[in-house]
Amino acid sequence: MPILQRKNPVDLSFSLITAFASFTVVLLISGIFVVLVRESSLSIGKFGVLKFLTSTEWNPVTESFGAATAIYGTFITTGIALIIAIPAAIGIAVFITEISPNFLKAPIGVAIELLAAIPSIIYGMWGLFTLAPIMSRYIEPALKSSIGKVPLLGTLFQGTPMGIDILTASVILSIMIIPFTASIARDAFNLTPAVVKESAYSVGATKWEVVKDVVLPYSKLGVFGGIALSLGRALGETMAVAFVLGNNHQITSSLLNAAATITVTLANEFTEADTDMYLSSLFYLALVLFVLSFIVLAIAKYFLLRAERKYSR
Amino acid sequence: MKRIILLVVISVVTFSFSLAGAEEILNGAGASFPYPVYSAWAYDYYKATGAKLNYQSIGSGGGIRQIANRTVDFGASDAPLTPAQLNKDNLLQFPAVMGGVVLVVNMPGVKAGAVRLDSEAVCKVYLGNIKYWDDAKLKTLNPKMKLPHNEITVVHRSDGSGTTAIFTNYLSGACSDWKARVGAGTSVKWPVGIGGKGNEGVSQYVKKAQYSIGYVEFAYAEQNKLAYTLLKNSAGNFVEPSFNAFEDAAATGNFDPKKHFDHWLVNAPGKHAWPIAGATFILLAKDKKDSSVKSVRFFDWAFKNGDAKAKELIYVPLPKSLKDKIRAYWKANGIY
Numbered sequence: 001m002p003i004l005q006r007k008n009p010v011d012l013s014f015s016l017i018t019a020f021a022s023f024t025v026v027l028l029i030s031g032i033f034v035v036l037v038r039e040s041s042l043s044i045g046k047f048g049v050l051k052f053l054t055s056t057e058w059n060p061v062t063e064s065f066g067a068a069t070a071i072y073g074t075f076i077t078t079g080i081a082l083i084i085a086i087p088a089a090i091g092i093a094v095f096i097t098e099i100s101p102n103f104l105k106a107p108i109g110v111a112i113e114l115l116a117a118i119p120s121i122i123y124g125m126w127g128l129f130t131l132a133p134i135m136s137r138y139i140e141p142a143l144k145s146s147i148g149k150v151p152l153l154g155t156l157f158q159g160t161p162m163g164i165d166i167l168t169a170s171v172i173l174s175i176m177i178i179p180f181t182a183s184i185a186r187d188a189f190n191l192t193p194a195v196v197k198e199s200a201y202s203v204g205a206t207k208w209e210v211v212k213d214v215v216l217p218y219s220k221l222g223v224f225g226g227i228a229l230s231l232g233r234a235l236g237e238t239m240a241v242a243f244v245l246g247n248n249h250q251i252t253s254s255l256l257n258a259a260a261t262i263t264v265t266l267a268n269e270f271t272e273a274d275t276d277m278y279l280s281s282l283f284y285l286a287l288v289l290f291v292l293s294f295i296v297l298a299i300a301k302y303f304l305l306r307a308e309r310k311y312s313r
Numbered sequence: 314m315k316r317i318i319l320l321v322v323i324s325v326v327t328f329s330f331s332l333a334g335a336e337e338i339l340n341g342a343g344a345s346f347p348y349p350v351y352s353a354w355a356y357d358y359y360k361a362t363g364a365k366l367n368y369q370s371i372g373s374g375g376g377i378r379q380i381a382n383r384t385v386d387f388g389a390s391d392a393p394l395t396p397a398q399l400n401k402d403n404l405l406q407f408p409a410v411m412g413g414v415v416l417v418v419n420m421p422g423v424k425a426g427a428v429r430l431d432s433e434a435v436c437k438v439y440l441g442n443i444k445y446w447d448d449a450k451l452k453t454l455n456p457k458m459k460l461p462h463n464e465i466t467v468v469h470r471s472d473g474s475g476t477t478a479i480f481t482n483y484l485s486g487a488c489s490d491w492k493a494r495v496g497a498g499t500s501v502k503w504p505v506g507i508g509g510k511g512n513e514g515v516s517q518y519v520k521k522a523q524y525s526i527g528y529v530e531f532a533y534a535e536q537n538k539l540a541y542t543l544l545k546n547s548a549g550n551f552v553e554p555s556f557n558a559f560e561d562a563a564a565t566g567n568f569d570p571k572k573h574f575d576h577w578l579v580n581a582p583g584k585h586a587w588p589i590a591g592a593t594f595i596l597l598a599k600d601k602k603d604s605s606v607k608s609v610r611f612f613d614w615a616f617k618n619g620d621a622k623a624k625e626l627i628y629v630p631l632p633k634s635l636k637d638k639i640r641a642y643w644k645a646n647g648i649y
Contacts (some may be wrong), residue, residue: 070319
């Protein structure tokens with residue numbers, strides 16, 4: 001035990017305090033897990049695991065609950081948000097580190113960090129009052145009349161564009177996670193040794209080639225880390241999407257339809273859940289999200305570790 | 314919005330005072346719908362008597378659980394509990410204040426009170442059986458109007474709420490199809506339509522989407538200048554939503570003290586009664602007499618002095634006859 005080998009009492013107590021602080025986190029997490037399991041036991045008993053995960057029924061009146069629609073909504077909004085956010089975030093990071101003149105770097109950097117500091121409820125209200133009308137009036141009809149006519153891809157843009165739908169929610173989510181990905185990617189890009197970049201330039205590489213062949217491979221890890229972080233954030237994001245997703249429990253192929261995510265369901269229905277089975281099922285949903293986030297982050301971590309190993313070789 | 318901001322300020326002030334001394338403090342928790350009016354009453358009550366009310370709007374579900382666990386002096390719920398539920402947790406129940414739910418529409422050139430609907434039409438629209446504004450059923454109800462051939466955008470609440478409970482009880486009571494296919498509750502499985510979060514979400518949607526219909530609390534229709542509809546009530550009259558129409562509903566509604574006032578104020582028989590109204594309820598613990606007496610003292614004071622404030626915030630005060638019934642109920646249970 002390295003902690004006990006230390007002789008200085010101040011040192012020892014310092015180590016113990018930090019160790020205690022760290023263990024509280026583990027304790028808290030397991031505590032939350034236990035509470036979630038206990039509170040959802042009623043629902044687990046009635047619906048089981050497989051049936052709950054695969055049932056698309058969510059009907060508080062008949063007390064028949066299933067998580068499939070909410071899980072679907074969670075993944076589809078997160079997925080689309082990442083598709084929008086990752087290229088934008090990497091573009092921002094490249095601009096700040098490689099292209100932007102020095103006097104612009106600080107203001108853009110600060111602006112991005114401010115974006116991360118805005119409370120998510122503000123994004124939610126902005127989404128409802130500003131973005132949703134813009135989406136329903138201009139962007140979605142345009143998408144519908146262009147891509148909507150293409151076979152196969154067109155199924156993504158069917159229905160009446162109302163602005164309260166998967167697409168709007170995903171756009172808001174993507175704006176929320178851009179700062180995370182961008183600032184971590186920027187820090188990672190900055191770690192690329194100047195010598196390596198300069199030697200690439202000296203052999204005649206263009207800016208694009210330097211970014212593509214030197215900076216990006218060098219900082220892959222950091223970028224992945226940023227993406228994993230924003231993935232976690234997007235999975236659990238609540239208030240920003242609660243207002244613009246419609247909380248409609250359905251699995252739909254069109255991005256112009258309302259849907260529900262796990263967190264949106266919780267935020268919308270928790271306070272007025274009046275029966276025990278209803279409340280227990282909401283806790284069960286939370287448990288599902290808890291496990292899902294754990295699995296997703298574990299997978300992300302695994303890839304990071306693998307990349308790290310490959311990279312250090 | 315303004316109303317909410319004002320009341321947040323008021324309640325913050327009230328709460329910060331409550332930290333100061335050791336005077337009488339009353340703790341309540343529950344429904345968020347009556348929160349603004351309870352806070353306003355609490356502020357006036359404090360000025361008048363020096364006793365404080367600390368009300369946490371954690372939602373009806375939470376309110377019921379808190380009073381069942383005896384952690385507060387009173388709980389509040391938008392939906393009445395049945396006598397069986399009340400007996401199980403040894404609780405008393407009475408209504409405190411009311412609200413009305415109105416249907417609002419958005420059609421170019423259509424003003425408040427222009428469209429006439431009955432429960433069958435509302436039910437069919439919300440079931441998705443009536444899809445266009447120029448449906449035969451709507452035409453018969455509005456012979457003088459030129460209804461357009463446009464699809465109806467149905468707007469409902471996306472979150473669980475007492476407003477939805479009142480509205481779906483109205484539909485279940487008036488329309489057997491609805492009762493069989495959907496039912497009533499704080500949130501239901503909607504056959505059609507899009508969901509807005511909160512009254513503000515629904516208002517926003519109806520305001521933005523042409524040819525839409527939605528249901529909101531009366532206050533939101535007024536504040537957002539939305540075009541409410543007339544509704545045909547049980548007596549067969551088309552009525553306009555107003556304080557008088559809500560009060561008539563309450564006066565003729567069948568609130569029975571023997572059933573602890575367990576009653577949905579929908580489809581009330583009064584001649585001028587608005588068919589979609591609802592009271593919000595207070596729950597007291599039978600075995601915690603001190604708490605209940607303190608709570609009753611507050612609500613008795615509010616019944617006497619709070620009507621004007623309630624109306625200012627567009628809540629409907631209880632009619633005198635119902636207040637008298639409630640006082641008799643308190644007396645019978647030895648807490649007044």
